Amino acid sequence: MFFIGIFGFIVRKNMIAILISLELILNAVEINFAVFNRYLYPEHMDGMFFTLFGIAITAAETAVALAIIINAYRSIGNIDVNNMNKMKL
Amino acid sequence: MDPIINLILFSCLAVVMVLLSLLAITTKSLLRSATYLLLVLVCTAGLYLFLNYHFLAAVQISVYAGGVLILFIFAIFLTSQKGEILQKHEMKKYLYGALVFVAGIAVTAFAFIKHGFLYSPDNTTMLGDQEINMKVIGQALMGTEKYQYLLPFEVLSVLLLACIIGGILIARKR
Numbered sequence: 001m002f003f004i005g006i007f008g009f010i011v012r013k014n015m016i017a018i019l020i021s022l023e024l025i026l027n028a029v030e031i032n033f034a035v036f037n038r039y040l041y042p043e044h045m046d047g048m049f050f051t052l053f054g055i056a057i058t059a060a061e062t063a064v065a066l067a068i069i070i071n072a073y074r075s076i077g078n079i080d081v082n083n084m085n086k087m088k089l
Numbered sequence: 090m091d092p093i094i095n096l097i098l099f100s101c102l103a104v105v106m107v108l109l110s111l112l113a114i115t116t117k118s119l120l121r122s123a124t125y126l127l128l129v130l131v132c133t134a135g136l137y138l139f140l141n142y143h144f145l146a147a148v149q150i151s152v153y154a155g156g157v158l159i160l161f162i163f164a165i166f167l168t169s170q171k172g173e174i175l176q177k178h179e180m181k182k183y184l185y186g187a188l189v190f191v192a193g194i195a196v197t198a199f200a201f202i203k204h205g206f207l208y209s210p211d212n213t214t215m216l217g218d219q220e221i222n223m224k225v226i227g228q229a230l231m232g233t234e235k236y237q238y239l240l241p242f243e244v245l246s247v248l249l250l251a252c253i254i255g256g257i258l259i260a261r262k263r
Contacts, residue, residue, distance in 0.1 A: 060252040
């Protein structure tokens with residue numbers, strides 16, 4: 001059982017706190033980059049830099065997503081996904 | 090380090106991480122979920138330390154645990170009503186999710202078993218050898234030759250600028 005536990009939490013994405021689960025998924029992917037880099041090619045650093053850029057991109061994406069969520073909350077009043085079709089009006 | 094201790098440490102980290110991430114998606118309160126996410130991210134930093142990626146662990150803690158989590162908590166406080174709890178899943182959606190979960194686990198397990206990535210003692214002996222020092226990282230991040238990363242670095246800085254502008258534009262008051 002090497003890092004099957006890490007793979008385990010990539011695949012579940014059925015939840016309401018969608019953004020938090022998105023963070024978890026991205027985190028798992030980054031762990032995979034780093035771990036495969038370390039175990040298969042310990043002399044290179046490519047996976048590590050992929051992880052580094054992945055972390056930065058995740059931070060940017062989270063900031064924009066939270067801005068959108070706050071804006072939607074301000075105009076609709078709650079942040080349930082089912083109500084998001086009101087944005088079309 | 091002793092391989093046995095290594096293995097025990099890794100297993101503890103992995104189990105704690107999986108449990109915490111399960112808790113993070115099943116708990117009712119959104120703030121509690123964010124706290125579990127924080128713990129998962131700290132455990133991830135521990136895993137990077139375990140792999141001797143010290144720089145990566147530092148970045149993980151400062152960016153994720155420091156920045157992203159603060160953003161999350163702010164957003165939760167700004168958007169949550171009093172006494173709000175998450176609604177229960179619909180049964181059908183829950184079933185679909187479980188199906189996807191089991192299928193994904195099966196596929197990854199199949200791949201692991203087929204390629205023989207499972208634990209073998211000679212694999213762990215590579216661990217804990219060299220630590221990448223900061224000078225190498227900095228030169229690789231700023232070089233333009235093969236296996237060096239100046240272009241992604243600059244593209245990333247433009248992306249961050251675009252995110253700042255976009256975030257302000259989206260969230261400003263009309």
